[in-house]
Amino acid sequence: MSSARRRSGWLEPTAKGAHVSSGERKQVIKPPAVRPGDVIGIVAPASDIKPERLAAGARELERLGFRVKFSPSIFAREMYLAGSDRRRAEELMAMFGDPEVKAVFAARGGYGSVRLLPYLDEEALRAHPKIFMGYSDITTLLVYFQQRFQWVVFHGPMVTREFADGPEHYDEELLRRTLMRAEPIGEIDTAGVAVLSPGIATGRLTGGCLPLLVSTLGTPYEFDATDAILFLEDYASKPYQVDRMLTQLRDAGKFRAVRGLVFGEMTECLQHPNQDYTIVDVIQDRLADLNVPILFGVRSGHSDYRNQVLPFGVRATLDGYRAKLIIEEAATSKP
Known part of the structure; x- marks a missing residue:
């Protein structure tokens, strides 16, 4: 793939219709958007x-x-x-x-x-x-x-x-906006999302399913959370298991350089229906002292209704006062 040099804009053209983002972070390659009939x-x-x-x-x-x-x-x-x-x-x-x-x-x-x-x-x-x-x-x-x-x-x-x-x-509208338009995506629908810790942060959006991220630790494929808005989600893990995974990420230093955290809905992450605490209580117990903005309840991953696509690798802003997640740039390049 041909290399790209920084010009006046954020994006640089590269081979095969992809684009490269420049600046303080590593070069990021944006795949071409899809079109009807593709x-x-x-x-x-x-x-x-x-x-x-x-x-x-x-x-x-x-x-x-x-x-x-x-x-x-x-x-x-x-x-x-x-x-x-x-x-x-x-x-x-x-x-x-x-x-x-x-x-x-x-x-x-x-x-x-x-x-x-x-x-x-x-x-x-x-x-x-x-x-x-x-x-x-x-x-x-x-x-x-x-x-x-x-x-x-x-x-x-x-x-x-x-x-x-x-x-x-x-979420069909968000899917089309993200995959079919080479333009900044903007706010995603965060109706019902809760603020667990206030603040505003901008960083590289990344993350995924919590147990899978934990499983990369100590391997050649270990994930990097430096300067990230880190998205974490899971399905049907017991609260103590979520505690253990968050603790392991803490011990591995994965939260030291994060700029903000966004949790998914954490569907069915409970011990039993009558427990006297919630998965939110567990998250706050383990992460409240990080002093970064934290949101809970974004519908991406294991979500039963209007699953949202999130582009990983692009710049995003987490607004922990208004419970907003804003994707600041396009996730694709022009085909």
């Missing part, structure tokens, strides 16, 4: 999938104006995985290398993305920046693409989950 490649990097769920998700993507493409081998299964590690890695590589495919969406999470990493050809991938979207176990790949290639990646709906369930399960 092909979305569907991959299963983790757990196995059901054909009927994939068909339903594909129909919804077609309703949005896209065409879809997936490998016949996507329905493979080995124990709890969508086929062998090599099959899943080759499927992912093929979608990024296919010139017809303009974006790559994960079919689902589950488990297994981390097992692909040794099989990926970094140089081949680096040459083809594209929109890549998913959450949950896909966090592993979001971190990998961000930190190995400085790509902007997308924490958002998956094909056999939200897309298969229909338009009420994801």
Whole structure:
């Protein structure tokens, strides 16, 4: 990929229609936006999938104006995985290398993305920046693409989950604004979001599913939270498990240089229905002394209603007085 030099603006053109952000942070590569009629490649990097769920998700993507493409081998299964590690890695590589495919969406999470990493050809991938979207176990790949290639990646709906369930399960307007327009995204809908700690901070938005981020510690793929607006979410972890993971991140120094924290809805993160404390109490107990703004309840990841896509790698502002999250720049470049 050709290098880019800083000019008067924030963005610099680079190869294959992508753009590079300059400044105090590392260069960031923004994939080209998608347009109606573009092909979305569907991959299963983790757990196995059901054909009927994939068909339903594909129909919804077609309703949005896209065409879809997936490998016949996507329905493979080995124990709890969508086929062998090599099959899943080759499927992912093929979608990024296919010139017809303009974006790559994960079919689902589950488990297994981390097992692909040794099989990926970094140089081949680096040459083809594209929109890549998913959450949950896909966090592993979001971190990998961000930190190995400085790509902007997308924490958002998956094909056999939200897309298969229909338009009420994801925020269609935000999806179009984020993936199809190479312009600043602005405020996302934060109705119902709570302020746990006030303040205002601007930084690089990043993060993902809490257990998956913790699992990177001590590995070659460890996530970087320096100068970040760090987004954390999870599903069905017990409060003491969330406490343990937040404590581990503290002990690993991951909160020392964060500028702000944003939590997802933390759906079903409770011990039992009659417990006399909430997951918010746990978060405040572990993090209140950080003296950074903290929001709780953004609908991205494991959320049952209007799942929101969040672009990781772009500049964002967390307003801990008005409970607002503002994406300050475009997440894509012009195709």
